[in-house]
Every structure is written in C-alpha cells, then in structure tokens.
Amino acid sequence: MAAVLEVESLSKSFGGIRAVDGVSFAVNEGEILGLIGPNGSGKSTLFNCILGQLVPSSGEVRLDGRAITGRRPCDLNRLGVGRTFQLLQVFSQLSVRENLILAGQEHQGGMWSRLFGPRDAGLGPAAERMIDFFRLSELAAERAGSLSYGQQKLLDVAMAFMAGPRLVLLDEPAGGVNLTMLGDLRERLRAINAESRSTFVVIEHNMEFVMSICTRILVLAEGRIIAEGPPAAVRDDPRVIEAYLGH
Amino acid sequence: MKKALLLLPIVLVAAPYALKPYGIYLLSLWAVMTIAAIGLNLTLGYAGQISLAQASFVGIGAYTAALLTTNGWPLALAFIVAAVLGFTIGWLLGYPALRVAHHYLAFVTLSFGTLVFLVLRNEEWLTKGVYGISGIPRPMILGWSTKAPIDFYFFCLAVLALVSLAAGWLIHSPWGRAFTALRENPVRALSLGVDTRRYTLMAFALGSALGGIAGVLYAPLVQFIEPTAFAVGLSFNLLLMVIVGGSGRFYGPFVGAAVSVLLPEWLRFSQGLYLMIYAIFVMVLLAFFPSGLLGLAESLWPRSSKSRA
Numbered sequence: 001m002a003a004v005l006e007v008e009s010l011s012k013s014f015g016g017i018r019a020v021d022g023v024s025f026a027v028n029e030g031e032i033l034g035l036i037g038p039n040g041s042g043k044s045t046l047f048n049c050i051l052g053q054l055v056p057s058s059g060e061v062r063l064d065g066r067a068i069t070g071r072r073p074c075d076l077n078r079l080g081v082g083r084t085f086q087l088l089q090v091f092s093q094l095s096v097r098e099n100l101i102l103a104g105q106e107h108q109g110g111m112w113s114r115l116f117g118p119r120d121a122g123l124g125p126a127a128e129r130m131i132d133f134f135r136l137s138e139l140a141a142e143r144a145g146s147l148s149y150g151q152q153k154l155l156d157v158a159m160a161f162m163a164g165p166r167l168v169l170l171d172e173p174a175g176g177v178n179l180t181m182l183g184d185l186r187e188r189l190r191a192i193n194a195e196s197r198s199t200f201v202v203i204e205h206n207m208e209f210v211m212s213i214c215t216r217i218l219v220l221a222e223g224r225i226i227a228e229g230p231p232a233a234v235r236d237d238p239r240v241i242e243a244y245l246g247h
Numbered sequence: 248m249k250k251a252l253l254l255l256p257i258v259l260v261a262a263p264y265a266l267k268p269y270g271i272y273l274l275s276l277w278a279v280m281t282i283a284a285i286g287l288n289l290t291l292g293y294a295g296q297i298s299l300a301q302a303s304f305v306g307i308g309a310y311t312a313a314l315l316t317t318n319g320w321p322l323a324l325a326f327i328v329a330a331v332l333g334f335t336i337g338w339l340l341g342y343p344a345l346r347v348a349h350h351y352l353a354f355v356t357l358s359f360g361t362l363v364f365l366v367l368r369n370e371e372w373l374t375k376g377v378y379g380i381s382g383i384p385r386p387m388i389l390g391w392s393t394k395a396p397i398d399f400y401f402f403c404l405a406v407l408a409l410v411s412l413a414a415g416w417l418i419h420s421p422w423g424r425a426f427t428a429l430r431e432n433p434v435r436a437l438s439l440g441v442d443t444r445r446y447t448l449m450a451f452a453l454g455s456a457l458g459g460i461a462g463v464l465y466a467p468l469v470q471f472i473e474p475t476a477f478a479v480g481l482s483f484n485l486l487l488m489v490i491v492g493g494s495g496r497f498y499g500p501f502v503g504a505a506v507s508v509l510l511p512e513w514l515r516f517s518q519g520l521y522l523m524i525y526a527i528f529v530m531v532l533l534a535f536f537p538s539g540l541l542g543l544a545e546s547l548w549p550r551s552s553k554s555r556a
Contacts, residue, residue, distance in 0.1 A: 051438070053434075053438075072437070073437045073438050074437050074438075074439075074440050074441060074442045074443065077437075077438060077439060077440035078440045082438075083438050085434075085435065085438075089432055089434070089435040089438075090435075091427065091428055091431045091432060091435070092431065093427060093431060094424065094427060094428070094431075098424060101421075101424065102421075102424045102425065102428050102436075102439065102441075103439045105421045105424065105425070106425070106439065106440035106441050106442070107440060108421075111422075111442075111445065114420070114421040114422065115417070115420050115421070115422050116420075117420075117421075119419055119420055119421070121421045159439065163439075163440065
C-alpha cells in the first residue's frame, strides 16, 4: 500500500530544547493513525512542522512521495492537506454555510476567476451536502459564533473536509465535546474515511475515542516515538504506561 | 431600513435642486469622501488592516488629476493613471503589513503618509509646493459640461454609484469572504488554502486605488489644491468616517462621510466648540456602540436576516 504521508528523521528545537527529536513514520492511504503521548511530548509541534506552520530544524516530510517540507500552509492545503486546530477556529461572523464555502473556495479556479465567477464559487450544492452530512441543516444560515461549542466543533471538522482532502490532521477533535456529540463525530469521521479513502492523523487525549477510531497508534514521549502498533497492543505496552504514569 | 435605502438614490438626485451652490458643494464633497472611505473600509473594515495613509492616495489622485488636466489631458486619463498608481503603491505599502500588525502597522502607514506630504510640499518642480495648483478645469463628458456645481455633483454621484456597485460585487464575491476570514482568523484562513499574503496586498491595493479615484474627483471639485489638504489630518478623518459609520459594513462609509462632512455645518452656530462637540460625540458613540452608527441602528431596529449583510 502506498504511503500518503512520510515523515523522515524530523527534528524541531526551540533554543536548547528538542521538542521533536528524530521522528520517522509513514501513514498509508485510508489509515486512521492515532498520535498520543503525555502533555509536552511534542505532538502539536510535530503537527505544526508537518503542516508548514513551523519550519523543522531538520528532516523531511513527503506527501505522496513528494517533498513538502517548509511549504506554506495555504499551498499544502491546496495540495490536499486539511487540518483542524486544538482550539475552535471557525469564523464567527460568517454563517455556517459561508464558513463551508470559504473552506473550499480557494480550490476553485484562479483568484481572478473567483472574483468574477459565482458568489458561492460554485460550492453551494457541496456545502449543502456537507451541512446535511454533519446534521447542521437547521443552523445553515446562523452565524457560526452563535452555535454551541459542540456544533462549532462539528462545523470545524466539516470545514476541513470541504475541499476533499487526501490527508487530514485532526488536533484533539474530541476535546470539550459531550458524549452524544462525540458518538456523532466518530460516526461521521468513519463514514468519510470509508467513503473517500482519505487518510487521517489524530492527536487525542480521550483514550476511548482514540482506541475506537484508530487503526494504528503512535506513542510520543519527550519528542521521540516510544511505541507503535494496533490499539490493543499499545494500551498494554509497559513503556506507554510508564510514560503516562511517570516513575 | 431596506425601504429607506431604496429612497436614498431619489433623495440624492432631487436634493441639489433644493440647495444653494454651497450645499451642492458639500454634497459633492460627501460623494468624494465616501469613495475614499469605501476604499479604506475594504482595507480596514473587511480585511482588518489598519491604514493611516488613505489621505496620501487621495492626494496622489488629486495631483495626478491637477497636473494632467491643467496640461490639457482629459480627466478620463487621470482616473486610469491614479487608479494604477494607487493600486501599485498600495500593493507595495501592503508589504510591511505582512510583517507587522495593529499599532505597528498604524505607525508604518503614518510614516508613509508623512513621506507623501513632504514630497507634495517640497518637490516644487512637480507639485508647485506650498503654492499649490489652481485653475483645475472641470471635465466635458461627451459634450456635457460639468462646469456648473450641480452638473459636477451629478458626475461625482455617477462615479460614486459605479464605485458602490463594484465594491458591493467584491464584498459579496469569494474575495469578500476571504477578506473577512483574513480579518477574523488569519491562521485558520491560511490552513484552508487562503493565500493570506496575496489577499493582504490586494486589500491595500484596492483600497488605495479607490483613494486615488476619490482624489481625481476632489481636484476639479475644489479647483485649487495644496499639500496640507492631504496631510495626516485627512487620513484620521477618513479613518473616523469608516469607524463612526460602522467598520466592515457596506453602508458605513456613506453614513460616516455624511457625519464628517455635514456635522461641522450643522454645528456652525457653536463656532469654536464644534470640534469639541464632535470629539465628545465620537467618544460617546464608540464607548457604547463600537460598531458605529449602523451598529446603533441595527440594535434599535433588529434585522430579521441572520447571516452577514
């Protein structure tokens, strides 16, 4: 199976501190990879290096075999890499529908053709489908800022999928979401994964969520990968238990 | 409110017939300042980039018009040259905005405004310095002379109408959405493929081009220009127009420019107190309604529609 994302000997230092220390892994097409580890283990830094938000000190990132290290986030997005953030990042002044159209419009033609083209950038029907899929129909015209936290979280995730990405990196999608909504979110993510063969990497502290959705798990501690494998094996790995519980 | 807006064009067309030349001059000035404020509203209100240099672009436009038309070139050429100059210089002024934000950006643009003022004042070979340029002619348009105040007013109104249509189209296009995203959350916008660098520069370029177009109308309106008209004071005034009217709202510049142009006249009885009354009005308004007069109007008459205007 072809690797969608390959990370090779990636390191990132801040001053004297190596936040990420020679991390290598690959993610195959259609896989849902979990990335777990105690606070400060380097998960978010690793994400930000892959996504062009930070420039890695050394190492390489490849998308479908092509080096993308240090590319700007907007260019990566247009190559098919989507993401969600740890904290909510919807555009509160725009309506739910406008948020979704925005999330896809930069993939539609050139800048000038968008100015003179249709106002919804031809994404009206696609936005409606996404709204239905995430069960936000009744809220479609509401300003995103007036939605509940859980609803905004669903919108946030939906936005990451508007452009039909090959690879999506989700930073704590379950954080702060209630149990009912969490079940919904898991089901939606699984459905997209099955339908479009898009590949996910998920950072998450909610173990139950990670264990139930991921096909494989990487465990990070102090910037290094200390364990890797299917959920059941990782859960019982003594190194993982030690990293989480300390000495 | 929607019905009142439909009446507005009728009122604007009928008004000059009931006014003396000075009243018509003020209405023309309102139209010109509204165009410059619409430009600043794109840069500041929609894209969230503060600029204290809008007066410089009005000045660049006015001097372009004055120099070209007093040398026999048509005003139409001045519109093209000023728009291109405004766009290009505005694009370049946008580069600092990629590195600095908020009050730092305010200072960068303020410095640029001072620089343009000094060029206008000191480069006498080009601008005639403090003596200014007089005798700026009003244009003939396809045989229609705009020499009379009322005719020139209609010309300004026609340009304002065109600019409003273009700005309305832009704001409701995907670009307007990208500008709003840039203002609200540039990091998230970037992760969704929005090239924030290009949109920031574009916001500056378009806003500045409209400043230039306003200047091209300003020169034949007043028929005599000199550098102090385009000093930092006008930039602050334009900034106030955008904020008092309602930053990031389509009709904000129309309302803000009306307040800024007409209020001094209404407060004329107060003589020297006028600026103090204006200052207190602005402080009270912004303390209670940071979204400006249109924000105040919206809270008095809530609209039924839920999405953005």
